[in-house]
Amino acid sequence: MAFDYDLFVIGGGSGGVRAARVAASGGAKVALAEEDRYGGTCVIRGCVPKKLMVFASEFAGTPDQARAYGWDLSLGAFDWTAFSGQLNTELDRLEEVYRNLLKNSGVDSFDARARLTDAHTVELSTGKSFTAKHILVATGGHPVRPDMPNAHLGMVSDDIFKLKKLPKSVLIVGGGYIACEFAGILNGLGVNVTQYYRGAQILRGFDDEARGLIAESMQEKGIDLHLGTNILEMAPASADHSASHAGTGSDAAMGAPVGTTQDLLPGAEDTGEPVWVKATNGSENVFDAVFFATGRDPNTADMGLEEVGVKIGRRGEIVVDEYSQSSVPSIYAIGDVTNRVALTPVAIREGMAFVETVFNGNPTPVDHELIPTAIFTQPEMGTVGMSEEEAREQEPVEIYCTSFRPMKSAFANQPDRVLFKLVVSKATRKVLGCHMVAPGAGEMIQLAGIAIKMGATKEDFDRTVAVHPTMSEEIVTMREPIRTA
Numbered sequence: 001m002a003f004d005y006d007l008f009v010i011g012g013g014s015g016g017v018r019a020a021r022v023a024a025s026g027g028a029k030v031a032l033a034e035e036d037r038y039g040g041t042c043v044i045r046g047c048v049p050k051k052l053m054v055f056a057s058e059f060a061g062t063p064d065q066a067r068a069y070g071w072d073l074s075l076g077a078f079d080w081t082a083f084s085g086q087l088n089t090e091l092d093r094l095e096e097v098y099r100n101l102l103k104n105s106g107v108d109s110f111d112a113r114a115r116l117t118d119a120h121t122v123e124l125s126t127g128k129s130f131t132a133k134h135i136l137v138a139t140g141g142h143p144v145r146p147d148m149p150n151a152h153l154g155m156v157s158d159d160i161f162k163l164k165k166l167p168k169s170v171l172i173v174g175g176g177y178i179a180c181e182f183a184g185i186l187n188g189l190g191v192n193v194t195q196y197y198r199g200a201q202i203l204r205g206f207d208d209e210a211r212g213l214i215a216e217s218m219q220e221k222g223i224d225l226h227l228g229t230n231i232l233e234m235a236p237a238s239a240d241h242s243a244s245h246a247g248t249g250s251d252a253a254m255g256a257p258v259g260t261t262q263d264l265l266p267g268a269e270d271t272g273e274p275v276w277v278k279a280t281n282g283s284e285n286v287f288d289a290v291f292f293a294t295g296r297d298p299n300t301a302d303m304g305l306e307e308v309g310v311k312i313g314r315r316g317e318i319v320v321d322e323y324s325q326s327s328v329p330s331i332y333a334i335g336d337v338t339n340r341v342a343l344t345p346v347a348i349r350e351g352m353a354f355v356e357t358v359f360n361g362n363p364t365p366v367d368h369e370l371i372p373t374a375i376f377t378q379p380e381m382g383t384v385g386m387s388e389e390e391a392r393e394q395e396p397v398e399i400y401c402t403s404f405r406p407m408k409s410a411f412a413n414q415p416d417r418v419l420f421k422l423v424v425s426k427a428t429r430k431v432l433g434c435h436m437v438a439p440g441a442g443e444m445i446q447l448a449g450i451a452i453k454m455g456a457t458k459e460d461f462d463r464t465v466a467v468h469p470t471m472s473e474e475i476v477t478m479r480e481p482i483r484t485a
């Protein structure tokens with residue numbers, strides 16, 4: 001049977017664009033449909049704008065430190081309008097880059113929503129239909145609000161980048177990557193941040209010692225973090241709900257509170273009036289905004305997937321095998337829509353492995369082991385491999401760990417501490433996990449990740465000469481384990 005295309009990709013995010021480009025460069029006839037902006041979550045409403053906001057927020061700490069180093073510097077006002085204008089210009093530029101990458105590799109792209117009508121046919125919202133030998137679903141995910149009355153009054157991460165003004169006060173609900181990163185960002189930008197996390201410690205699943213230091217540092221920087229606390233009820237703030245207002249943020253930085261439709265850019269979620277919130281600890285407060293960072297679900301609704309026989313999992317994800325193939329042989333899926341490891345570089349890897357498998361005749365399973373990752377909290381965390389808690393369930397381990405005030409903050413008499421930790425197998429001496437909490441930890445863990453992926457032992461770390469004077473030299477100079485388990 002002759003198909004219109006060799007490959008039809010649904011979704012123009014990092015994974016989909018990479019797979020489309022690489023397949024097309026190898027000679028395949030490829031099309032791609034995207035209903036929103038090209039670049040997907042990472043470029044448009046995730047990693048990229050988030051990291052730029054981290055940069056913006058970190059300047060808040062600069063004058064204090066600079067003064068200790070002899071500079072006469074003081075903190076002026078933060079201009080959200082100027083920053084977000086620049087941010088949007090940058091995102092427009094990046095979106096154009098993505099469009100051009102597709103065009104230049106010969107991919108036909110369609111600005112349309114796509115759904116499947118059979119195992120080889122894609123129907124677009126424009127009314128056109130195309131057949132393809134292979135279909136790749138790379139539709140990503142979306143943030144979810146908790147299932148509770150008035151949850152629509154809260155924003156989600158997509159909305160943050162569209163705000164016309166920053167709120168004076170915000171309640172962030174959740175303790176994962178997004179909650180903790182935005183707590184640091186908004187706090188740095190002068191917003192009065194309260195964070196509720198229902199569990200005992202933020203960043204569940206990461207190394208206990210590392211997340212403990214991050215939580216402590218976040219509190220030191222002024223984030224009002226409540227552990228073991230969740231949102232119980234919420235409603236528009238009104239005479240009936242006259243609890244204390246948490247909006248004591250810096251006027252210099254903020255301007256008027258957010259909350260009315262005219263405060264928001266076109267397309268932004270209407271976060272309504274300030275919100276009254278009752279917490280599980282019984283407290284009642286009013287916040288200018290509530291921000292739910294309570295997880296993300298795969299984008300699989302209303303795509304005709306189940307109708308054509310694609311198996312969908314409990315969270316709405318497409319169930320795939322190690323080659324990213326779904327239960328329908330012609331349909332593959334990569335990235336967040338598969339709910340494996342929801343990280344951009346992983347989606348890109350999965351896209352490359354898909355092309356290798358399907359178009360280059362070289363079956364390539366995706367390697368999800370030892371993925372280094374960074375969490376852009378303030379302080380930042382870089383991590384690869386197992387946490388101490390995970391490793392000690394598996395085998396006897398030695399723990400090497402040091403936490404100290406680095407030279408730069410000690411000189412400025414600032415409290416900031418860093419942490420470097422290695423989890424080592426007693427039997428094989430292999431480094432099973434490396435955890436860093438420090439400025440630039442994301443950059444450092446990329447390099448440590450190579451050694452650990454290669455199977456480096458503690459002795460390999462030991463025989464590497466320290467780079468002096470740096471914080472990270474501690475990673476090769478820790479001689480004695482602080483404990484064994």
Ligand code: NDP
Binds near residue numbers: 343
């Ligand atoms: P996560 O799944 O990491 O965190 C969700 C948080 O919300 C958890 O703390 C969870 O609590 C809490 N939660 C879930 N449901 C409720 C509820 N009903 N009421 C109260 N709290 C609730 O999701 P994120 O949205 O933070 O991030 C999604 C994914 O995006 C991450 O897993 C990561 O893969 C990716 N990401 C990566 C980044 C990076 O690489 N730097 C940055 C941002 C996102 P509990 O722990 O109790 O379940």
